[in-house]
Amino acid sequence: MATLRSGSHILVFPFPAQGHIIPLLDFTHRLALAATDIDLTITVLVTPKNLPFLTQLLAAHPRIQPLVLPFPPHPSIPSAVENLKDLPSRCLPALMHTLGQLYHPLLSWFQSHPSPPSAIVSDMFLGWTQRLASRVGAKHIVFSPSGAMALSIFYSLWMELPRLDDPRDQTAVVSFDKLPNCPKYPWWKISGLYRACVEGDPAMEFIKDIFHANIQSWGLVVNSFNQLERPYFDHLKRVMGCDRVWAVGPLLPLHDHDDLTVAVHRGGSSSVPLDHLLTWLDACEDGEVVYVCFGSQVVLTNDQMAGVASGLEKSGVRFIWSIKEPSVGHVEANYGMIPNGFEDGVA
Incomplete structure (x- = not known):
């Protein structure tokens, strides 16, 4: 990744779902280890019920600071729930949409901070933070918890917006001709998030804007490695129009390799x-x-x-x-x- 400068401040914003928050916290751990010789400030944004995920990270790096903002309410999400692990998968659009309400509280935090972050590293489902980063003059870096091929397909879906000629034909094949090796999938196998998209629905328009904003970001970090997915990393560089696409995976758990038991609560009991x-x-x-x-x-x-x-x-x-x-x-x-x-x- 780009060289870290002394005195830098980075805001890390994970998406509250098991497969997203854990790898981004592992990446944050590696980031903190790489910056032991410089004065780097890292702030991690979570909502109250997701704060326990930070316990191990904060213990390992006392200089990392949590920023806890109230979880925004949504009619489809029970008041005691703040993580997708406690919701049916159909609630993913609602969770993505409601977290967008953190824009103004986070903007207020930036504007009142004596030394605000110069960069925001946020999950791929939080692309609205790119607009916030532009407003406060910070660099925006997208974090993808999974591979470059999967992300390439995600971006293609939301840029090209393919549709079924016959909505009843779930076996109709969707071709991704602009991607390396031109992958093809039957409709029922592509992203459930995309298949649930309804043109004109505010939540879905918001989600479409999330992925368009990701493509406009300053950089991209992917939890994969070049030897496995080099053609797709090259494709993502072309899509983003820059070379600031970093392969940082596979990210390993934050623990002492001599004592694996400390990782027992990473994904729950x-x-x-x-x-x-x-x-x-x-x-x-x-x-x-x-x-x-x-x-x-x-x-x-x-x-x-x-x-x-x-x-x-x-x-x-x-x-x-x-x-x-x-x-x-x-x-x-x-x-x-x-x-x-x-x-x-x-x-």
């Missing part, structure tokens, strides 16, 4: 104590264990759970199956339940 899991893994041969996970947002239907469980049991392999705990609503709608007798059958 676990039904299996981490030290037990590590002891079990240490007793396994390399390449012997299959890891099964569908991400921090996905909750499978009970039929899908039964299918995965059956496959694992019949395979006879050793495995770790990471499952998002279903809410009461999920259970009532027949989602997320482990089949009866499965754990005894594979013990």
